[in-house]
Amino acid sequence: MKTLLDDYKKTKEFLVCIDSDGCAIDTMDIKHIKCFGPCMIKEWGLEQWQEPILESWNDVNLYTMTRGINRFKGLQTALVEIDEKYTKIEGLDAFVKWANEASELSNESLETELKKTDAVCIRKALEWSKAVNHSIDELSDDDKKPFKGVKEALAKVSQYADVAIVSSANRKAVEDEWSKSSLLDHVNIVLTQDIGSKAYCIEKMIEKGYDKGKVLMIGDAIGDLKAAQKNNVSFYPIMVKKETFSWERFTNEIIQSFVEGKYANECETQCIEEFEANLTK
């Protein structure tokens, strides 16, 4: 099958890959605070321990090194903690086994497992995941705005570099969010979960003829850093709760140092150290 990637032609010497959720678009906090956590409280009837459970959910999924993990891995962590600290979670072992062993963690894979085991926790996890999708669909466009400074950063960097969105979200959601905010004008290609992992997308872009020393990945989670490292390209972090600062620094300092070939030697290590410290509690 022919893809967008087959037709893609490099137009500039440099390439900047940018993650979407929680990096360019301010959607991570709202999805976890309004959708993922509250849907879990409701599905398992955890109202009486709501406050510490939600705080822990947000720490795992937003504010620490595990930021951005798969939803079912996040659920596994939360349910194991709840089972230990607050109340017994019926059928938990079956869910944990699935989360540790399944080759793919998705609603479809959970549905297949449900037919095999019929465990309460598997059924509830599936119901929860569907409720989360529904509640994310209900969020208004105002809840999905870019971080301050993203537009200016894109306008500037696109003068020097081709820009690729590299995201593990679904294509339609990403294209909608970026186009509603008029950000797509500065983007050369949109690579989302239908193409493959972030590391795979970066690898395919490098094959279009960019020198690895002239490729930069911008992301907000450790998984983004790892995708960059796997391809031997540079990484610039957008730090949670410091997104405006991160984007302004990118526009005012990092673009220049990147196109002069100095970023990797002069600032990258420090930026990554700050990023990791920001995700350590």
Ligand SMILES: [Mg+2]
């Ligand atoms: Mg992200």
